[in-house]
Amino acid sequence: MPSHTAALPVNITIHGLDPELAAAFRDFADKAKSSLNTAAKELLRRALGLPTADEAARIDEWNRFFASTTKTDSSDWLKTLDSFEQIDEEVWK
Secondary structure: OOOOOOOOOOOOOOOOOOHHHHHHHHHHHHHHOOOHHHHHHHHHHHHOOOOOHHHHHHHHHHHHHHHOOOHHHHHHHHHHHHHHHOOOOOOOO
16 A cells, blocks of 8 residues: 555545435535535545544544653552552442
């Protein structure tokens, strides 16, 4: 699989959408309150298993958060989560 490291702009034109597909595409864009161009990019990303723009922003935010934590912070955080590993037998009766 080729690796594309340069961010080259790519423009595409899709010809001959059948009426059902065109209507569904416009409906998708309308519901997302986005342009057809933005909707097409989101649908392509989803179809190819890539994060959408919103998902990529959240991933970047989490990456910045975790990059800013120290090993002590991480250890403390994991200790806090230990309580979630305990099963209260009384709750499950």
